[in-house]
Amino acid sequence: IVGIHDMNSSARKGFGVTVKTKNFLQDLKARTKVVLVVFGNPYSLKYFDSFDHLVEAYDDNEITQDATAQGLFGAFSLRGKLPVTASPSAKFNDGITTPKLFRMGYSLPESVGLDSRVLTRIDALAIDAVQTKSTPGCVVLVAKDGKVVYEKAFGHHTYSKKRRMKTDDIFDLASITKVAASTVSTMKLHEQGKINIYNKMSQYLPDLVNTNKKDIAVHDMMTHHAALHPWIPFFEQTVSSKKYPLPKYYSKTPKEGFSRKVTEKLYMKDDFVNEMWQQIYDSELRPNKEYKYSDLGFFMVGDMVGKVSGKPLEKYAAENFYKPLGLSTTTFNPWKEHEISRIVPSEDDKYWRRQKVQGYVHDMGAAMLGGVSGHAGLFSSANDLAILMQMILNGGYYGGERFLDSETIQTFTNRCPDCTRRGIGFDMLQTNKNLSQNLSQKASLSTYGHLGFTGTCTWVDPENNIVYVFLSNRTYPSMKNYKLSEKDYRPNIQSIIYDALIK
Numbered sequence: 001i002v003g004i005h006d007m008n009s010s011a012r013k014g015f016g017v018t019v020k021t022k023n024f025l026q027d028l029k030a031r032t033k034v035v036l037v038v039f040g041n042p043y044s045l046k047y048f049d050s051f052d053h054l055v056e057a058y059d060d061n062e063i064t065q066d067a068t069a070q071g072l073f074g075a076f077s078l079r080g081k082l083p084v085t086a087s088p089s090a091k092f093n094d095g096i097t098t099p100k101l102f103r104m105g106y107s108l109p110e111s112v113g114l115d116s117r118v119l120t121r122i123d124a125l126a127i128d129a130v131q132t133k134s135t136p137g138c139v140v141l142v143a144k145d146g147k148v149v150y151e152k153a154f155g156h157h158t159y160s161k162k163r164r165m166k167t168d169d170i171f172d173l174a175s176i177t178k179v180a181a182s183t184v185s186t187m188k189l190h191e192q193g194k195i196n197i198y199n200k201m202s203q204y205l206p207d208l209v210n211t212n213k214k215d216i217a218v219h220d221m222m223t224h225h226a227a228l229h230p231w232i233p234f235f236e237q238t239v240s241s242k243k244y245p246l247p248k249y250y251s252k253t254p255k256e257g258f259s260r261k262v263t264e265k266l267y268m269k270d271d272f273v274n275e276m277w278q279q280i281y282d283s284e285l286r287p288n289k290e291y292k293y294s295d296l297g298f299f300m301v302g303d304m305v306g307k308v309s310g311k312p313l314e315k316y317a318a319e320n321f322y323k324p325l326g327l328s329t330t331t332f333n334p335w336k337e338h339e340i341s342r343i344v345p346s347e348d349d350k351y352w353r354r355q356k357v358q359g360y361v362h363d364m365g366a367a368m369l370g371g372v373s374g375h376a377g378l379f380s381s382a383n384d385l386a387i388l389m390q391m392i393l394n395g396g397y398y399g400g401e402r403f404l405d406s407e408t409i410q411t412f413t414n415r416c417p418d419c420t421r422r423g424i425g426f427d428m429l430q431t432n433k434n435l436s437q438n439l440s441q442k443a444s445l446s447t448y449g450h451l452g453f454t455g456t457c458t459w460v461d462p463e464n465n466i467v468y469v470f471l472s473n474r475t476y477p478s479m480k481n482y483k484l485s486e487k488d489y490r491p492n493i494q495s496i497i498y499d500a501l502i503k
Contacts, residue, residue, distance in 0.1 A: 001072065002028070005060050007040025015044035022047060037068055046087035054090075056082065066106065074101025074399060075146070101400040104383075104390050107147035109500065114142075118500035119150050125493050129472070130155035134483035135455050137165035137344070138472035141382040142497055145465050146390060151382065157344050158476060168381045170329045170343045171471040172362050174452030177378040178298050180330070180388055181317045183222065183412065183425030184404070185305045188320055191408040194308050197222065197424060204304045211281045218304070220289065221297035222425045223416045227285040228294040234276050235352045235364040238268075243351045262367050263353050263360045264335075273369060291419065295365065295375040301425075302374015314372045324401060325391060327384040333371040334379040335359030343379065346454050348477040362454055362475060376453075382469045385458055389449070389467045393460050413448045413462075423448050440491045442498035453479075457490050464501070468494050 002025065007016035025048075028034055035053040038044060039060035048054055055078070057068045071078045081095040109116040122140055129135055137155025141148060153165040173180065189195040195204060197218040202208035204218070213226075220226040238249040251258040251267045260268040280296055302313045309316045314332040322330045334343050338359075345358035352364065361367050363376035371377050380388075387398070392413075396404030412424040421430040421438060426448040430438050438451060439459055449459035455474030460467055470493060474484040484490070 001035045001037065003037045003039055003065070003068075004044075005039050007038075007044065007060065009041050011043060014047075015041045017044055017047055026050075035072065037072075039064065039068075042082060042084050042090070043086045045082075045090035049087050049089040056080070070105040071098070074099070074103045075105025076100055099400065102146060102390075102394050102397055103399045104143060104387055105147050107149060109144075109149040110502075112144040112147050112149060113502045114144055114149055114497070114500040115502055116149075116500075118496065121496050121499075122150065122493050123152065123154075125489060125496070126152070126154040129484065129487070129489045132483060132487070133159065134481070134487060134489060135472040135474035136476055138455070138470060139165060139167055139169065139171070139382045140493060141167075141386050141467075141469040143386055143390065143467040146394075148383070148386065157473070163341065165344070168329070168342075168383065170334055170338060170379050170381055171456060171473065172344070172346045172452075172454045173378045173380055173385070173456050173471075174363060174376050174454040175295075176385070176450045176452045176456055176458055177366075177376045178301075178374070179425055179427075179450045180380070180385065180458075181313060181332075181378050182298055182301045182305060182374040184321055184388070184392070185309070185313060185317050186218070186222070186301060186425065187404055187408050187412055189305065189308055190411075191405050195304070201300060201304065204308050205300060207277070207281060208300075212285050213281065218301070219416070219424060221301055223419060223422045224291055224293050224297065225289045225416075225419075225422075226294070226297055227287070227289045228292070228296045229283055229286065230293060231295045231365065232276075232279055232283065233364070234279070234368055238272070239352055244354065245352060260368070260370050262370075263355060263357065265355065266353055268368055276365070276368060291422065298375035299365070299373055302372075305374070312372065313374060314377075321388065321391075321403060322384075324403070325384075325387055325398060327380070327387060330378065330380040330384045330388065332377045332379070333360070344471075344473045345476050346473050347475045347479055362479070380471075382471050385471075386467050386469050389458055389460050389469070393462060393465070393467060413446070415445075427451060437491065440494035440498065442495050451490075455484050459494065464498075466497060468497060470494075 036051045037055040037057055039057045042056050057064050077100040078098040081093045085092045136158050139153045142150035151167050153167045155165050157163045190197050201216050201218050202214045208214050216226045249269045252265050254267050258267045258269055262268050305313045340359045343359045345356050346362035347357045349357050361371045361377045366373035366376040391398035395406035413426055415428055420432040421428050427450045428448050444461050444463035446463055447459055447461040451457045455472035458469045470490050
């Protein structure tokens, strides 16, 4: 894609298009497909009759450049017609209408019915979160009607303030993994008929057949109604009384029998993974199936995706969602693909790993599985996560491609029977006012998404066509810092979005 800039309106001076520019473009066209964008006089199109892909943008300013880029990438439809005849190939009223590909674009809040003055109140809350040391920094993104209208970064990666937070920084999403990896993958397999969420989980994980979990349905696992205990602190079994990793279980360098990479300088004994799975299978069930949030169910959901698809969860999710959506930062184990300085650290671990956790998953269980699990391990930037959620809001369609059927999305994002706050995999607005509230009370009852332990959340409100993303590292330097939740920064920021709706 080539833009021609700094043009003029003088035909005698060739509208500012030099011979050198023409030669360069012809040479480039001989090598590859070229989309040419002319930011100037339409009569100059006579110089470009041999180009198959041409956009006349008229004005060379920031607004036009921004709109042209969004139109080229399908954020909205291009429908312009030439007002003049410049050449035999560029005649009056020529032009094509491009399809709207339902990709996210950028716009002003007022263009989608939000008051920009009200939205600026988000700044004050985010700054307060940083100043009160509720988190070293955060990124907030708001999109409505498929347009990002607010995207800002606050604070720094750490309290040392050596690196400012940027909007495209990469965060540990924690339990958002449950929806952004495990659930979307299960949705795909369910609609393909490879998984039926109403069948027993043991049908897909044969290791469960001889356990007390043999009759638990996938649906119950994913709605946290499977009578499972919340979690098992596996790492505590592998540390000394002084909370150092035991040599029996770990090596500082990879060697035979110790290849499971937990962090840069910590490799776990390979066969302890089998011990972890056995403990999950053997774990006691609670006396009833009332709602109880559990990571253990999503350990198994992630494993189920791998067993049924024949590909590890991280590969299946990447091939079916992240790569075709163009999500460059959404991945497990980001240390393999990105500069470590771009990844926001999640904790200064003084109880197990004994180092700064950066680029490696914060969650202990996921770390012991090599950074990939169905309940935690996914990393992303705010914009990439918003695109994934926008695809779901679009009914499974994005960028000219269908990723999921709208009926599938409806099934998974509807509140499950006898549930006060759960869809299938997705968290929803808590309707029982006597219980802890998980998001803004101004959100619609159909809002769905998830929270993350590291200080993250993403919510989609289909009634108001809103996507909200909040990413932070409130767990740095210590996960015992709960100010972010105690002061309700995430739901309070979300409430401002609804206050900004122009009545």
